[in-house]
Amino acid sequence: MSANLSRWVIDPSHTTVEFAVRHMMIATVKGRFAGVEGHILADPSDLTTAQAEVTIDVASIDTREPQRDEHLRSPDFFDAANFPKITFKSREIRRKGENEYEMTGDLTIRGVTRPVTLSLTSEGQAKDPWGNERAAFTVSGKINRKDFGLNWNVVLETGGILVGEEVRISVEVEAIKQAAAA
Template identity: 60%
Template sequence: MAKTKWNVDPAHTTLEFSVRHMMISKVKGTFHDFEASVEADPEDLTTADIRFSVDTASIDTRNKDRDAHLKGEDFFDVEKYPKMTFQSTDIVKKGGGEYEVTGDLTIRDTTRPVTFTVTFEGQGKSPWGQEVVGFSGKGTLNRSDFGLKWNAPLETGGVLVGDEVNISIELEATKEA
């Protein structure tokens, strides 16, 4: 199959993350507003072009005060850096529908390579006759590498917010007509 443009369906796509809190639990969140562009042969992603642009102000951790802090200068500084972006640079097929997708992630004007494990979940026809594909992705990054360094020491040792951020993506896309 040839490389095709796929329109990411935001109603069926999620961008989620989790980070350790107080060294004992995890806080989860999501970004609601994003744009994505995917040009790919879903049966062989090795030649795909994958781009994401995420509105950092759309962060949601189900806590208004925490979200306000995350949007502020200590973290995303959404007034100065309203977007974070990802552009794929290298894709390696691992087998069984699994790929390693490496790309340039930019947060707060800092760009670093990150790698996600991406799994092709399947392809089919929607009830309206459109060709649809699904992918799952996961990866980990160090938030300090992107200038998100705010933290507070705990009396018991350790810090309030972990550096390691786990990212999970569920993506559904429709073949462009």
């Protein structure tokens, strides 16, 4: 680890992982994953040298509809029993503007790994009331669920499909700087 890079641990109680997908071609269904953990090796003043690793617990999916959540955990979609985790590992971060970056990494869903490029915004740093240094980031992007083997669908009698293929991803991350090792 470079002398300038610090280890930051994702604070799951202040981090949200959300997604949105079209339903019946006319509406949008949103959901979230509550189980998220990971770390970032970074100098927040220069994120182009950062490295991030994130793990999401598939069973923690919540779309506010228990029957739909169980279907999403089933082999029709995420197959949580056989593929309990979604992972992301960054490979490259490029500056796009002030506090704006493009992050490319490997996303693994259902055992399928594909490169994805996401927008990354550094939201700043602050000390909390207990003296911990915190940093916040917003990450967003789109994936095609079929690229990861999430193929289940139903054709509607109007000729459309029940579940859209494009999935919009939105993540708000708060991370806590860890003390340097002695």
